[in-house]
Amino acid sequence: MSGKLCFALALSLVLARAATAALPDQNAVIASQGGQNLTYLDIDEAVDRVPERDRVQFINSPRRVQSLVLNLLLQKQLAADAVKAGLDKAPEIEAASGAQKEKLLADAQMAHFREGLVVPDLSELAQEEYIAHKEKYVAPENVEVQQVFVSSASRSDDEAKALAGEVETQAKSGKVNFDALVAKYSDEPTKAQTLGIIKSADKRAVNPELVQALGELVVPGTLSPPVKTAGGYYVLKLLARTPKHQLGFDEARDRILASLKSEFLRKQVTDYVDGLRNKPLDADPDKISALRTRYGEAPAIPPPAAPAPAAQPAAKKPGKH
Numbered sequence: 001m002s003g004k005l006c007f008a009l010a011l012s013l014v015l016a017r018a019a020t021a022a023l024p025d026q027n028a029v030i031a032s033q034g035g036q037n038l039t040y041l042d043i044d045e046a047v048d049r050v051p052e053r054d055r056v057q058f059i060n061s062p063r064r065v066q067s068l069v070l071n072l073l074l075q076k077q078l079a080a081d082a083v084k085a086g087l088d089k090a091p092e093i094e095a096a097s098g099a100q101k102e103k104l105l106a107d108a109q110m111a112h113f114r115e116g117l118v119v120p121d122l123s124e125l126a127q128e129e130y131i132a133h134k135e136k137y138v139a140p141e142n143v144e145v146q147q148v149f150v151s152s153a154s155r156s157d158d159e160a161k162a163l164a165g166e167v168e169t170q171a172k173s174g175k176v177n178f179d180a181l182v183a184k185y186s187d188e189p190t191k192a193q194t195l196g197i198i199k200s201a202d203k204r205a206v207n208p209e210l211v212q213a214l215g216e217l218v219v220p221g222t223l224s225p226p227v228k229t230a231g232g233y234y235v236l237k238l239l240a241r242t243p244k245h246q247l248g249f250d251e252a253r254d255r256i257l258a259s260l261k262s263e264f265l266r267k268q269v270t271d272y273v274d275g276l277r278n279k280p281l282d283a284d285p286d287k288i289s290a291l292r293t294r295y296g297e298a299p300a301i302p303p304p305a306a307p308a309p310a311a312q313p314a315a316k317k318p319g320k321h
Helices: 003-014 040-047 052-059 062-084 098-116 123-132 157-173 178-185 208-216 249-277 285-293
Strands: 029-033 036-039 142-151 232-242 281-283
Touching: 029 040, 029 062, 029 285, 036 040, 036 062, 040 052, 040 062, 040 098, 052 062, 062 098, 062 249, 062 285, 098 249, 123 249, 142 157, 142 178, 157 178, 157 232, 208 232
Parallel strands: none
Antiparallel strands: 029 036, 029 281, 142 232
8 A cells, every 4th residue: 555545544543553562673664755765763853853751742643743754755855856956065064964954955945946936927917917906906095294292201291281282382383393393392212213204104003092183184284282192292293195096007016016926936836845745655554653652652541530429419307297
């Protein structure tokens, strides 16, 4: 028997059979795929990376054994492809040995495969995608504001409110540039870099008072009255409000191409890996079942405790008649 059916049957026997003979030879082949052999030594090296207290339970799980065997066979096939590509000449790979070298080769092969992929011209496909799913390419509303934040951490609430009111008064007078008000009064730690400008403020605001204040600013240049929050007061100036609108193809083109490229690369990698995983698999049921006791006996599962006997009703005392 060979192939995945054999492997599945072998795994079903893991919990049903108990190996009583001495441990088999480390070089005995457990399973083969794509011209690569998996031995007990390979399993031993992988299990060694599992904490000792967990090894017996780990190897007693058919699901974990299946995943371990298939992943190790995949790693061996990738490593073999890496050698064919000459990737084993890299100094860090030449210096490694055993399982570590095999893993480095497999990782190098995956990177080599991705780097070697040539993305075709996706322009025509991008246009088809835009026409078929135009509703996906819509620019959401965007609100950009400039703010002065007056903290109440280092002053009383009344003092913070009065200072925020002074900022509003000066801003409305038109005699003082709002940038200067930010520089003089704002307690924002990043004001020197941002000048108090918040792009996409409607998406970043989480405080309900600020969300409401932003919604009331419609005309660019409009100021909000001081907005009280838990940390202090904000005075907001609307810089721009861009309504939600349909993007033209030229506006959406880069986004569509990036998505199509990502999907193309993902599929190529998936197809490559699946091609290796789907090669004929030959697994030895007896050798796989022997893994159950290779690292010790699994603790017996105690039988469920017998249910406590139902309490008997207390005898009824005779009453007076």
